[in-house]
Amino acid sequence: MSKLYFTTDHEWIRVEGDIGIVGITDHAQHALGDIVFVELPVSGKQVAKGAEAAVVESVKAASDVFTPVSGAVVEVNEAIVDQPGLVNEEAEDGAWFFKVKLSDPSELNGLMDRAAYDEYVKGLE
């Protein structure tokens, strides 16, 4: 049974056991526009909650993707490096960015659930 969380920086993390799958939200990809480049962390890298872990670039600008939790990167999604446009097409599904082995599951407590995130996004518009 997996559980989905969201950050105020528009990342999502789906947690199964001690592994979190991280991506950017549909709202984020829409706001960024056509995505032309993705830079992912190297597998094995230790990342700290809130730190820049990946970069996503549109025609216009580069944006950081922050990791919602601390831990070790265990896998990255090379498909979005080869086809950055996938992030526009399936941001909250196939176009995940990286998987992280959580070092402190309690960090999930401060994150939002779907309903809270939707409410948060509504407040931004």
Added chain:
Amino acid sequence: MSESASLRTPLYELHRELGGKMVPFAGYDMPVQYPAGIMAEHNHTRSQAGLFDVSHMGQVRLSGAGIVAALERLVPGDLQALPIGKVRYTMFTDPNGGILDDLMVSQAGDHLFMVVNAACKAADIAHLRAGLGAGVSIEPLEDRALLALQGPKAVEVMARLAPPVTQMAFMEFAPHRILGADCFVTRSGYTGEDGFEISVPAGAALDFARRLLQEPEVAPIGLGARDSLRLEAGLCLYGADIDTTTTPIEADLLWTISKRRRQEGGFAGAEIVQRQLQDGVARKRVGILPHDRAPARAHTPITDKDGRAIGEVTSGGFGPTLGGPLAMGYVEAAFATPGSEVMLVVRGTPRPARIASMPFVAHNYVPARRIS
């Protein structure tokens, strides 16, 4: 200027209607993109016709006896050789040879019609007032909008709405009555494509733009695509690629200075420009193509293969027509030859790139009429 005090062009209402994403730009609230998105807007302009609101730019009418000679003191462009009905690209220079703004000037017969950058227009007017001396009239045309219709189908659109306009050659100027409005038209633009820039009375601009958008080839294009289009075309953005710290020679804009003006000088900073012409410059504006897919944005450091700093990117991003990243910047003269290998330090990681000739995407202008 604060965002809350943003100015609006006469087309503001239309931008909102069209779903434009409005951003502050040079003191104006301008559409950076419409719902189609930058990529689609860029591609539309390259294949059809894009409509750009550039009403934030400054339009100025200059007249009076001796205006041509007077203006030549402020710009290195050859205005004496500019025939009636022709447009020239030139720049205001300062005493150090730095560029205060770049501009388009048309010889309209009894006056000059000038278009300058939005962010510089107040300073440009002050500079003109201080530099042109008595006896000339400097008239900012604040009651006019400026629309650019750009792309290979622009001429077909104009053929339906104003057939005489299609007879204009590249870099020509003419007054035309279009859709009942008294317009100033130049066949020019900032995309590398054929097209027209049309100065329209502010009160007529909204209807004028709506009418153009009814044509099947025409779609609205925001500032985002304007930037990617001009970058592919190798055209400078003032404030990024050129400014008061760059001279026309360093900026590779020597082509805008005629032989007479190189020899005679007589413009602000001429001695420095002439000395650079003779002795060469330490750095040059160049095109840069990354070998990989990572865009290198403005201020990305450029190094040689050993990591020694040799310059900086001034504009960079992704070229939808090119299908990859591209950049413009300054490098030490020894590296300015196309084919030179350099490194772009993107987020701390050196990535290989090469100096490339510009434009990155071939210009698609109509031929200019030959001047005998």
